[in-house]
Amino acid sequence: MSEAPGGGAGSAVNDGAAMALWFECYQFLVHEAALLDDNRMEDWLGLLSEDISYEVPIRQTRHRTEDPLQPDAWHMKEDIASMKMRISRLATKSAWGEDPPTRTRRLIGNLRTTAPDSTTINATSNILVYYGRGDVSEHTILAAERHDILRRSSGGLRLRRREVILSHATLPVQSLGIFL
Amino acid sequence: MAELNILRTRSVSAELEQRLSGVETDLNDGLVPAWVFGNDPELYALERERLFPRVWSFIGHVSEIPEPGDHVIRYIGEDSFIFIRSSDGEIRLLFNACRHRGNQICTVERGNSKAFQCPYHGWTYANTGELTTAPAIDDVLGGIDRGEWGLLAVTRLEQYRGLYFACLDPDAPSLAEYMGDAAYYLDIFFGLFDDLEVLGPPQRATWPTTWKAGFDGFGDDYHLITLHRSLFEIGALAVPPAANILGHHIITGHGHNITISIAPSDEIAYWGYPAEMIARYSTKHLDDFQIDLMKRSRVLVGTLFPNFSYLVFPITVDPKIPAVPLAQIRMWLPRGDGRMEAWVWNLIPASASAEFREKSHLIAIRTFGSGGVFDQDDGLAGHGINRTSSSVIGRSMKLNYQSGFAIGTAEQIEDWPGPGAATSHRYEENAYRYTFRQWVRFLRDDAYPELIPAPRKLA
Ligand code: FES
Ligand SMILES: [Fe+2]
Numbered sequence: 189m190s191e192a193p194g195g196g197a198g199s200a201v202n203d204g205a206a207m208a209l210w211f212e213c214y215q216f217l218v219h220e221a222a223l224l225d226d227n228r229m230e231d232w233l234g235l236l237s238e239d240i241s242y243e244v245p246i247r248q249t250r251h252r253t254e255d256p257l258q259p260d261a262w263h264m265k266e267d268i269a270s271m272k273m274r275i276s277r278l279a280t281k282s283a284w285g286e287d288p289p290t291r292t293r294r295l296i297g298n299l300r301t302t303a304p305d306s307t308t309i310n311a312t313s314n315i316l317v318y319y320g321r322g323d324v325s326e327h328t329i330l331a332a333e334r335h336d337i338l339r340r341s342s343g344g345l346r347l348r349r350r351e352v353i354l355s356h357a358t359l360p361v362q363s364l365g366i367f368l
Numbered sequence: 369m370a371e372l373n374i375l376r377t378r379s380v381s382a383e384l385e386q387r388l389s390g391v392e393t394d395l396n397d398g399l400v401p402a403w404v405f406g407n408d409p410e411l412y413a414l415e416r417e418r419l420f421p422r423v424w425s426f427i428g429h430v431s432e433i434p435e436p437g438d439h440v441i442r443y444i445g446e447d448s449f450i451f452i453r454s455s456d457g458e459i460r461l462l463f464n465a466c467r468h469r470g471n472q473i474c475t476v477e478r479g480n481s482k483a484f485q486c487p488y489h490g491w492t493y494a495n496t497g498e499l500t501t502a503p504a505i506d507d508v509l510g511g512i513d514r515g516e517w518g519l520l521a522v523t524r525l526e527q528y529r530g531l532y533f534a535c536l537d538p539d540a541p542s543l544a545e546y547m548g549d550a551a552y553y554l555d556i557f558f559g560l561f562d563d564l565e566v567l568g569p570p571q572r573a574t575w576p577t578t579w580k581a582g583f584d585g586f587g588d589d590y591h592l593i594t595l596h597r598s599l600f601e602i603g604a605l606a607v608p609p610a611a612n613i614l615g616h617h618i619i620t621g622h623g624h625n626i627t628i629s630i631a632p633s634d635e636i637a638y639w640g641y642p643a644e645m646i647a648r649y650s651t652k653h654l655d656d657f658q659i660d661l662m663k664r665s666r667v668l669v670g671t672l673f674p675n676f677s678y679l680v681f682p683i684t685v686d687p688k689i690p691a692v693p694l695a696q697i698r699m700w701l702p703r704g705d706g707r708m709e710a711w712v713w714n715l716i717p718a719s720a721s722a723e724f725r726e727k728s729h730l731i732a733i734r735t736f737g738s739g740g741v742f743d744q745d746d747g748l749a750g751h752g753i754n755r756t757s758s759s760v761i762g763r764s765m766k767l768n769y770q771s772g773f774a775i776g777t778a779e780q781i782e783d784w785p786g787p788g789a790a791t792s793h794r795y796e797e798n799a800y801r802y803t804f805r806q807w808v809r810f811l812r813d814d815a816y817p818e819l820i821p822a823p824r825k826l827a
Binding site: 244246248249250251254258260261262263264265266269270272273274276277280282283284285286322357358359360361362363364365 | 475476477478479567568569571572573574575576594595596597598599601602604685686689709710730733734737738739740741743744745746747748749750751
């Protein structure tokens with residue numbers, strides 16, 4: 189997925205375009221992460237395109253020559269209907285597992301962007317999430333690489349696809365009640 | 369052939385023995401002392417030696433290792449085993465430890481191997497477990513009896529309807545005897561669909577609670593109305609809250625239990641599997657009562673003592689989209705004191721259409737499992753119970769399991785046509801008391817414990 193920096197594009201003009209793309213994309217990802225950290229779930233939902241595909245495949249411990257990602261098994265595999273279900277559930281008074289909500293702090297980095305056409309951006313980023321619950325000091329760190337496809341719409345960038353490649357084989361938390 | 373033995377080092381301290389005998393007294397009053405769910409190193413060490421090696425532990429489904437050489441890592445308690453289909457076609461369970469210095473020889477969760485070479489000094493074993501070769505074999509191992517130094521194999525590995533279970537105790541009864549009448553009810557799903565297969569490898573997630581919160585909570589129907597209320601509110605559950613209580617708990621003995629939601633009419637039959645799909649399967653080996661249960665069943669949840677559960681029921685993410693049935697098996701694996709791993713396998717009949725297969729898999733992922741909305745709430749309760757029962761004051765609490773026994777309206781059904789003791793309704797709590805009775809017997813009894821039969825009259 190990753191390409192060597194500057195691959196193909198050498199000129200100052202192209203570097204400028206690449207920087208603008210990177211900056212635009214990073215702003216989007218940081219904004220989106222802030223909405224999630226602040227539990228502004230409806231606002232976050234507004235950043236998903238209607239044909240969103242959000243997937244967290246299962247990872248297994250396997251030999252170096254084998255793919256650790258399972259092509260046929262997931263922790264989450266969502267479309268817009270199931271994303272709306274999850275978020276409308278959080279808005280009820282009885283989503284106990286997330287009320288009080290998990291305290292999260294997302295750090296997004298190592299962003300790599302390409303634009304295969306004028307409306308599509310491929311963005312690969314790393315995410316680290318501080319994950320804390322309840323009135324105890326213990327916390328967990330969740331780590332993943334994300335392969336996103338963003339789409340330009342009249343309202344701005346929208347998330348069309350996100351594949352979350354967990355760094356965990358066994359989830360260190362009881363369930364993914366948060367979005368990565 | 370070298371034998372695999374359970375090392376028994378523990379004698380129960382007088383203090384714990386007194387507490388355990390107190391559990392039996394409390395259970396007779398419909399109470400469970402809270403400390404059974406708490407962090408307790410002595411209790412956990414005792415479970416690791418006296419409970420997990422002596423019960424029949426779930427290992428895996430036959431469809432997980434279809435080809436010769438296929439293997440997956442599985443656990444009995446916290447001990448690691450290789451579940452493998454050897455090149456000779458036989459399915460084996462090998463202790464994941466080199467016989468030389470004990471290094472683990474299989475470091476991957478899943479793979480296909482003709483042989484295992486130990487990374488430490490290179491002892492190499494065929495996938496049957498046999499020691500075949502090693503570096504500088506004549507200089508170092510000349511004269512060794514290779515037949516004697518193969519991987520330790522579990523001799524008591526048995527299957528029922530494609531579900532493999534293992535037991536490490538030579539004194540234990542057969543799997544069939546151990547399951548007893550629980551098989552009668554397991555058959556209405558696992559016996560009907562004779563071509564079940566897993567939908568990929570299991571999800572694994574770490575819960576900050578004891579493994580016992582798994583068996584206690586999974587068959588508990590009462591908690592749906594509050595803990596999972598959000599799912600009724602958004603219309604995800606096909607069975608409305610007022611109807612959820614209808615049906616039975618069945619205590620089949622040996623610590624196993626079943627809960628089955630029965631519809632007054634057949635508006636949801638066969639858990640929502642399409643009738644034309646059901647029609648493809650033979651019910652020849654099921655009796656009339658099993659067929660009747662299957663027909664009217666909306667939800668089927670069973671727990672085989674101590675840490676294996678299964679679940680079949682229909683659900684949707686949106687009331688405008690028709691509910692689709694999911695089927696899954698779960699294992700509640702101990703992972704240290706006060707921690708467990710929930711393993712979730714989703715199942716599908718192989719004959720299902722590609723479309724149905726995908727729908728059933730997706731609804732399972734979205735609702736029940738490591739990313740499911742149910743598990744989010746279940747985890748919260750599991751953690752809360754563990755915190756209370758590990759606290760100084762909480763440990764001394766007696767928890768109320770009296771519904772259907774001393775209080776409430778649930779009653780035993782006198783003329784139940786099936787095996788076991790059945791009650792109506794599904795919010796009663798006798799089922800868990802009988803599970804804890806069996807748990808205490810395993811911890812207290814030095815000899816192989818009595819498997820407690822289903823009661824004629826609930827007590
Ligand atoms: S420990 Fe395996 S070869 Fe020495
Ligand atoms: Fe639950």
